Amino acid sequence: MADFDQELDATGLNCPLPILRAKKALGGMSAGQVLHIIATDPGSVKDFEAFAKQTGNELMESKEEGGKFLFLIKKV
Amino acid sequence: MSDKKLAIIATKGTLDWAYPPFILSSTAAALGYEVQIFFTFYGLQLLKKKLALQVSPLGNPGMPMPMAMDKWFPVLGTAIPGMQSIMTMMMKNKMKAKGVASVGELRDLCHEAEVRMIACQMTVDLFDLNPKEFIDGIEFGGAATFFEFAGEADITLYV
Numbered sequence: 001m002a003d004f005d006q007e008l009d010a011t012g013l014n015c016p017l018p019i020l021r022a023k024k025a026l027g028g029m030s031a032g033q034v035l036h037i038i039a040t041d042p043g044s045v046k047d048f049e050a051f052a053k054q055t056g057n058e059l060m061e062s063k064e065e066g067g068k069f070l071f072l073i074k075k076v
Numbered sequence: 077m078s079d080k081k082l083a084i085i086a087t088k089g090t091l092d093w094a095y096p097p098f099i100l101s102s103t104a105a106a107l108g109y110e111v112q113i114f115f116t117f118y119g120l121q122l123l124k125k126k127l128a129l130q131v132s133p134l135g136n137p138g139m140p141m142p143m144a145m146d147k148w149f150p151v152l153g154t155a156i157p158g159m160q161s162i163m164t165m166m167m168k169n170k171m172k173a174k175g176v177a178s179v180g181e182l183r184d185l186c187h188e189a190e191v192r193m194i195a196c197q198m199t200v201d202l203f204d205l206n207p208k209e210f211i212d213g214i215e216f217g218g219a220a221t222f223f224e225f226a227g228e229a230d231i232t233l234y235v
Contacts, residue, residue, distance in 0.1 A: 012175045013175045013177075014174055014175040014176045014177070015099070016099050016102060016103040016106075016177075017175070017177050019103060019106055020102055020103070020106050020185055023106035040175075041175070051106070051107065054107045054108070055106075055107060055108060
């Protein structure tokens with residue numbers, strides 16, 4: 001797991017909350033910083049891909065580990 | 077990415093149909109869209125400070141009911157007094173258990189994200205609704221107000 005600057009626990013939350021919380025967290029970070037997101041919503045895998053594509057933030061990593069979905073997003 | 081616009085007309089005032097406008101608006105705003113929702117007819121219920129939205133199994137054959145109730149109580153059963161409150165309570169509990177945000181929570185998130193909410197003046201008057209019962213920060217307007225924004229929108233939805 002790469003380094004990150006901030007972590008967001010979105011476990012137990014369902015669409016669209018993980019995306020909205022991530023957007024809020026990224027808003028308080030500076031460019032180049034990395035946000036680590038932990039989610040349990042299986043829909044978040046596709047949604048974070050789409051989120052990154054549309055906002056320009058970079059989805060550095062997306063993986064599943066023990067029933068949890070982990071993402072690393074670098075703020076553009 | 078930026079400068080895209082989403083316009084939504086929200087016409088329904090039930091707990092289930094309250095979700096599409098608020099989920100799509102908050103998400104679109106997070107993706108950088110400028111968003112406007114025009115609330116008309118029963119959709120005006122979604123603007124009330126005190127949300128009292130309900131879901132009805134009546135006339136909704138697609139609604140899954142617990143314990144195969146839809147099988148034992150076809151159509152008429154869904155009209156039994158109290159059924160609506162029971163279904164509303166069950167739906168709310170289920171949503172909470174599954175981590176689905178409440179309508180009020182999503183509406184707050186829309187507000188934070190500067191989603192513009194417009195109440196249809198004609199239907200506010202038609203139903204004698206008291207504007208004081210609505211949340212703060214909304215605007216009042218008519219069809220022309222909607223088109224001012226929708227005319228330049230990339231996506232327009234009628235819910």
